[in-house]
Amino acid sequence: MASTIRVRATSSGETTEVQALIQHPMDSGFVKDAKGEIIPPHFIQQLTFEYDGKSVFVADWGGGVSKDPYVKFSFKGGKKGDDLKVSWIDNKGATDTTTAKIQ
Amino acid sequence: MNVRSAIHFFSAALALAVLAFTAVPSAVAAADTPDPVADAKAFQKFFTEKFPKLKLEDFVNGPYSMNEDLHRQWEEKEQFPPYEFSLDMGKEMFTKPFKNGKSYADCFPNGGIGIRQNYPYFDEKEGKVVTLELALNRCREANGEAPFSYVKDEMAALTAYMAFTSRGKPFDIKIPNDPRALEAYQNGKRYFYTRRGQLNFSCATCHVQSPGERIRAEVLAPALGILNAMPIYRSEWSGMGTTSRRFTTCNSQIRGVPLNPQDDEYRDLEYYLSYVSNGLPISGPGARP
Amino acid sequence: MRMLSLAWLLLIAGATPLSAASSEADFKAAYAAAEAANKEAGALRNQWTVTSAALAAAKKAADSGDFDQAVASSKEAEALAKASIFQATSEKTLWKDLEIR
Numbered sequence: 001m002a003s004t005i006r007v008r009a010t011s012s013g014e015t016t017e018v019q020a021l022i023q024h025p026m027d028s029g030f031v032k033d034a035k036g037e038i039i040p041p042h043f044i045q046q047l048t049f050e051y052d053g054k055s056v057f058v059a060d061w062g063g064g065v066s067k068d069p070y071v072k073f074s075f076k077g078g079k080k081g082d083d084l085k086v087s088w089i090d091n092k093g094a095t096d097t098t099t100a101k102i103q
Numbered sequence: 104m105n106v107r108s109a110i111h112f113f114s115a116a117l118a119l120a121v122l123a124f125t126a127v128p129s130a131v132a133a134a135d136t137p138d139p140v141a142d143a144k145a146f147q148k149f150f151t152e153k154f155p156k157l158k159l160e161d162f163v164n165g166p167y168s169m170n171e172d173l174h175r176q177w178e179e180k181e182q183f184p185p186y187e188f189s190l191d192m193g194k195e196m197f198t199k200p201f202k203n204g205k206s207y208a209d210c211f212p213n214g215g216i217g218i219r220q221n222y223p224y225f226d227e228k229e230g231k232v233v234t235l236e237l238a239l240n241r242c243r244e245a246n247g248e249a250p251f252s253y254v255k256d257e258m259a260a261l262t263a264y265m266a267f268t269s270r271g272k273p274f275d276i277k278i279p280n281d282p283r284a285l286e287a288y289q290n291g292k293r294y295f296y297t298r299r300g301q302l303n304f305s306c307a308t309c310h311v312q313s314p315g316e317r318i319r320a321e322v323l324a325p326a327l328g329i330l331n332a333m334p335i336y337r338s339e340w341s342g343m344g345t346t347s348r349r350f351t352t353c354n355s356q357i358r359g360v361p362l363n364p365q366d367d368e369y370r371d372l373e374y375y376l377s378y379v380s381n382g383l384p385i386s387g388p389g390a391r392p
Numbered sequence: 393m394r395m396l397s398l399a400w401l402l403l404i405a406g407a408t409p410l411s412a413a414s415s416e417a418d419f420k421a422a423y424a425a426a427e428a429a430n431k432e433a434g435a436l437r438n439q440w441t442v443t444s445a446a447l448a449a450a451k452k453a454a455d456s457g458d459f460d461q462a463v464a465s466s467k468e469a470e471a472l473a474k475a476s477i478f479q480a481t482s483e484k485t486l487w488k489d490l491e492i493r
Contacts, residue, residue, distance in 0.1 A: 006187065021183045067341040068185055142492075149492045296487040298479060301440045301472070307490045360439040368437065 009084045009102040016078030016102055018049060018057070020071045020086060028063025043091055047071070050085040051078055078102050137289045139278050139378060146379040150327040154315070163331035163386040165324030169315035173322060177390070186263060186336035186388040189256070189343040193264030196257065201246040207261075210242035219262075219269035220385050223374045224277060225284040232287050232370040235262055236347055253364035254351060259334045259343035266334065266387030274331065274385065276378040291375025294368050295326075300359030306372075321392060328380050330373065332389030339392065346373060414463040419454045422466035426450070429473035438480035443472040 004023040009016055022044070029041025041063055049057040056075040078084070080102055087097035150162060154169075161168040167177040197215065200206045208214035222235035239261055240250040251257040278284050298305045306326065309318060314325035333346045340348075347364035350372065354361035362368055426447060433439045450465035 006183065008183065019183045021185070021187060023188050066338070068188060070180070070183060070185065072179070072183075146492050292491070293487055296490040297483045298486070299438055299483070301442050301476075303479065305487070305490060311490065311492060355441055358441045360434075360441055360444065362437060 003098045004096045005086050005088070005098040007084065007086050007098065007100045009078065009100055011078045011080050011102050015074045015076055016051075016084075017074045018072065018084065020049075022047070022069050022071070022088065024068065024088075024090065026061075026063070026065050026067045026069060030063065041091060044069070044088045045091050047088045048086070049073075049075075050087075051075070051082065137285055137292070139285075139288055142292065143379045143381060147327060147382075149311075150314075150325050154325070159382070160384050162325055162328035162380075163383050165329060165332060165389075165391065166315075166322040169324065170322050173392070180390060184336070184388075185338075185390050186343060189260045189334075189336065190263045190267055190388055192256075193260035193262070193267075196261055197264050201243070201248050203246050205246050207239070207242055210238070210245070215265060216268045217272065219265045219387070220272040220275050221277075223370060223377060225279055225281065225287060225374070227279060227281055227284075230283045231367065232291075232374045234346070234365065234370055234373050235265060236345055237365050237370070253345060253347035256343060259345045259348070262334045262345055263343060263388035266385055269385045270387070271384050274377055274381045274383055276374065276381055278378065287371045288375055288378065290368065291371035291373070294372045295375055300354065300357030302357040304357040306353075324391075326376065326379075328383045330376050331380060331383055332386045332391070334387060335389040335391045337391045343388070414459040416454070416459055419450070419459045419462040419466060422463045422470070423447070423450055423454070426466045426470035426473060429470050429477065433473050433476040433480065436477060436480035438476050440472055440476045443469050443476060446472055 005020060006022075007018065007020040009018045024044055025042050026044065027039050027042040029038065031039050033039050043063050043065065044061050047057075047059040047061060048055055056078075057071075057073050059071065061069075082102050083099050084102055085097065085099045087095060089095045147159070151157070151159065154162075157168055164174075164177070167174045197207050208216075212218055219235060222238065223232045225231075226233045236253055236258055239258065240253075243250050251261075278288055295306045298308070309323050310326035310329060314323050316323055330346060333349070334343055335349075336343050344352075347369065350369050351361035351364055426443075430439060430443050430447065433443070446465050446469035450462045450469060453459070453465055454462035
């Protein structure tokens with residue numbers, strides 16, 4: 001199955017800029033469908049970016065984040081060719097993870 | 104002059120007078136005959152004069168060319184565009200054969216690749232405008248598949264992929280030398296400028312009179328190049344939407360009951376709007392607020 | 393004499409509200425008129441969403457027995473439908489005013 005995470009990390013020497021697009025419905029649990037029934041909550045609860053065994057970015061999310069979330073951030077360090085690991089877990093216990101090389 | 108020649112003279116004069124009078128109505132009719140070439144020229148001139156700092160191809164980015172802050176945000180977003188998932192799905196759908204073994208490629212010139220800029224076209228056999236969405240569903244039905252809804256994800260994904268294969272190619276809409284094609288063009292033009300809905304807006308009210316200005320929190324796009332980015336991932340929709348979806352939702356937004364997707368009026372409207380943007384590059388699939 | 397005619401006037405004026413209570417028949421007539429106008433707007437391909445909403449409100453009021461409201465909503469729907477017809481008809485020529493030339 002194709003990964004839900006697309007990530008691009010670019011190192012400028014001192015800092016690494018990371019962009020990620022994640023495919024996820026991010027249903028808040030407050031929206032009703034066409035029949036008038038509540039669409040149950042289904043959203044990422046935690047998103048983690050790890051570099052060199054340490055977390056460089058952790059997001060604790062809820063239903064307020066929109067569908068197919070996009071994240072952009074920078075962290076100090078990070079070398080070209082190194083691995084950056086991205087993983088998430090949602091409120092149903094589902095997870096996905098991917099590893100990208102820093103460019 | 105004898106009586107006979109006098110009678111001849113008068114009947115000739117009468118004949119001339121009758122001819123002169125019948126000649127006038129046709130002159131009036133000529134003034135009413137649409138001139139799409141002149142229309143397109145005037146249309147593009149109107150917008151380029153209104154926004155002199157923009158290059159012609161900038162107009163296809165709609166609100167992002169109207170507002171610097173929005174433009175900056177959009178440029179960042181384009182590095183990782185929200186329509187990527189829909190585009191991937193569209194490519195998968197397009198290349199997957201139907202149950203009968205045939206595929207979309209069999210229905211379209213050049214296998215359906217790099218042809219989006221030629222749609223809509225006027226089908227002289229049918230005597231009507233054919234849009235890309237309509238052609239896709241006809242292809243499905245001709246091959247024993249159920250048609251897709253014009254306003255949901257599948258049609259949006261398919262048209263996203265086809266638009267993507269045409270990125271950069273200029274709109275090349277043709278109006279054949281056929282009075283029915285001219286009529287369809289004129290119908291589309293009339294629809295564009297006609298006020299409707301309880302709010303009494305026409306398409307022109309927002310996209311000709313007020314591009315770059317705001318309606319509530321949204322910055323309005325200019326009508327020039329407005330279809331070049333279709334289909335679009337709209338943040339407002341949290342998803343991908345077709346031209347049909349935009350036409351119908353816009354109607355309800357101004358409190359007019361929408362027509363059915365791909366009704367004649369919408370097909371003609373798409374024909375007109377695409378034609379007057381001839382020369383501007385396809386930028387779809389796009390993203391919008 | 394004058395006071396007497398004024399009194400008559402007041403009596404007559406006071407009497408009219410009593411006959412204003414609408415019946416189901418009143419509703420049916422008003423609703424039919426509104427529907428007909430909306431249908432005409434439909435033939436012109438120019439119905440308004442608010443017209444449909446008013447018609448729905450009229451029906452809902454009638455179903456709960458409030459015929460005064462039902463008639464009022466029907467009349468509102470008819471007025472909206474007529475406005476949409478006027479819009480479609482006048483726009484047949486007025487659209488040219490907006491056209492870029």
